[in-house]
Amino acid sequence: MSVIAPNFKFSEFVKSILDNIFWILLIFVLIGLPAVFIILFYIEMPVINGELLTPFLALTWLADPSRTLPILKAFMTTDLFRIAAFPGFGFAALLAAGTIFIERKMLAKLQLRVGPFYCGKIEGILQLMGDGLKLISKEIIIPAKADKPIFWAAPIIFVATAAAFVALIPVAPGWVVADVDVGLLAVFAIIGFFPIITILSAWSSNSKFPFIGGIRALHQMVSFEIPLILSLLGVVILTGTLNLSEIVASQTNFPWIIFLPIGAIIFFITILAELERIPFDLPEAESEIVAGWLTEFSGMIYGLVQLGTYLKLYAFAALFVVLFLGGWTGPMIWPPFPEEIITDGIVIGPIHAKIPGLPVFSQEMLNGVLWFVIKTVGVIFFILLPRGVFPRIRIDMLLSLGWYKLIGLAFVNIFIALGLLYAGVLGPGGIL
């Protein structure tokens, strides 16, 4: 007969419990109390229902339902929430994750395959989670002669740069992480960082295929940055501002794609090239150079680079929406919040539950976010579509396309914008 714990002694058991209590008390005193004091001293707590929110009463926050929603609303006005959750990283990462799944599934349907199927009951919907778990649990292998600091830092900086790009995108009126006056210039400055990170990570892995891929990525990104910047100047000329929120606000009557279709097409093509998507996926050409500059990445480092790539995809699609499709503007289709819930509360039989703090979001904001997401998902769909249709183009064709044709067309677009401006049709003081 086996015994579960043959060396069990009651005194040892008591001692281990006392040990645990001791450590918990010690950690609480050394970390928990100072944390409360740091919050008290340095963080301005909001006033909820006429009394200051104190961290000492943290547990009573949960017990008082009349304060839950106001606390939530107060939290939503903080910078932390904006950066981490809603218009910033979390929202973008959610859309990016959706994009990965939709891309795999849609590509499979286009090519008469099934795609992810077994993970999760319906159409392999948990495939993404499975992939994430696999990437997290895999070992990160670093090539023996790699330059370790750059090799480690490059994926992290890549994600950080993509997140900085996301932070500039206005999602709804007033909902933007960084509302800067020179927003479009900041976008150009941030785009300029991607080729550096790519070439550094490619060089640091000290391997042939990544280096060839990195050089190709550098060629491609640098040559397509110029038509990208030039194609957006038409919008800047017509709106007279570089602030992305103001550019959206200028499109309440009509989006700029109506007047600047050439600029929109150039910008779309340069987006494809900057994102290294088919037909411009030369830096990652898997039939020629293994996986291009991603060859040596493994485990979560690869996962980070993929996350950064899809964040970048979301950000570029959102930039297209903001500049050419009118951002959050659109007819009001979101139903208004029912008035009687605000005034009377929820009535279920004899129970009246009055919930202060409703509505959490205004109707305009929800409607704006809805339109923004619809448009962005549409643009993402059109970015994904060529992958199922086109082959990869040759690198000399790519460079001649970027340097000759797109730059020429971008100047045509600028002259159209100038013509509209000086004819007095659009722009400050125009007819429309």
Added chain:
Amino acid sequence: MADAVFLALSVITIGSAIAALELRSLIYGSIALMGTLGGIAGFFLLLDSPFVAMFQLAVYVGSIAVLILFTVMLVKRELIFKKVEDKRRKFVGIALMLVLMVALGSVIMDSGIKTITTDEPAVDFRNIGADFLTYYWPALILMALILTGSVTGALILARREDVENEQRTD
């Protein structure tokens, strides 16, 4: 707050400038150079001119640093550098730099720049553009001509006529 940021930026800028000069590895040197140029963009931000700061980032960090990295990666180091170094040259160089910095600093301090205090709002970039196209137009045209000349010259220098591409069909 601004003072702390200024101090941090100064340390980053000067430190990475020294690193860019002193590091053995050329790649790390050019990364440090990027740090210097980015630090200067930070100074422009502190001076309430985000327009210039963004152009500093886009042009210097985004393009020129990329060119430097590209050159460093593709060119063999032994071909461009001959190691001529000894302690004396180094110390003389440092002394020369200190003398220059002290002289320039004293000139700038004496020029009355310390007494300037202003509450005026930062210059709008629209005014910069308008000034460029009206009062300073000759300078603009001259810059454009110089840039065009240099680009054309670079294209002519980079041209190779001995390469025949028989794969091209278009």
